[in-house]
Amino acid sequence: MTPIKILLRQQPFLGGDEPLFADMLIAGLFQWAxxxxxxxxxxxxxxxxxxxxxxEDRYGETLAKTRG
Incomplete structure (x- = not known):
């Protein structure tokens, strides 16, 4: 997770100011866990x-449906 932590020191999402597909992929792993x-x-x-x-603030409704 170190490369992700380094990116998030300087920007809100992995791709900068807006979330990218990469954000959703990684977030999906945390959501699954x-x-x-x-x-x-x-x-x-x-x-x-x-x-x-x-x-979650942006896509909370979608994430809430998978809370288990």
Whole structure:
């Protein structure tokens, strides 16, 4: 996750000011883990959690449908 953390130091999304397909791919992995898993991979990851939160703000209705 280090390359993603480095990118998110300087910009809100992986591609800059707007989310790209890459954001959705990575966010999908975290969403899947949240729905099926016992481990919160975003816990303690300030930059990643803030990034995921920005995606939830934009696409929250879609993400909410997969909360499990």
């Amino acid at each position: 949240r729905v099926v898993g016992a481990v919160d991979y975003l816990d303690g990851e300030d930059k990643l959690a803030a990034w995921f939160s920005r995606l």
